[in-house]
Amino acid sequence: MRHNRNKGCVLVKKFDKAETFRVKCEVHGWMGAYIGVFEHPFFAVTGEDGSFTIKGLPAGEYTLEAWHEKYGTQTLKVKVGGSERRRRSSPTLRSRSRSGRERG
DSSP states (O other), X not given: OEEXXXXXXXXXXXXXXXXXXXXXXXXOTTOEEEEEEOSSSOOOOOOTTXXXXXXXXXXXXXXXXXXXXXXXXXXXXXEEOSSOOXXXXXXXXXXXXXXXXXXX
């Protein structure tokens, strides 16, 4: 992980295990970020329209996991073919009540 505190200053941190955690700004309470450390290079951050691309993913069956700060984690089984590019509509993240039932 690299962080530019000041121009020309770089902080490098090596992580020993996969994990996800939150960091917060000590000065601005509304500033924060989530950092995901993975054991593989296959991840994406969505664009403003919700689209994303994961390049170099080998063909096979996978479980796609979407995470949202408010709506939590949801998964979807996907099958990836060879080098063809596919476009499919994204699953909609919905909040869940405490009983586990979906809310709109």
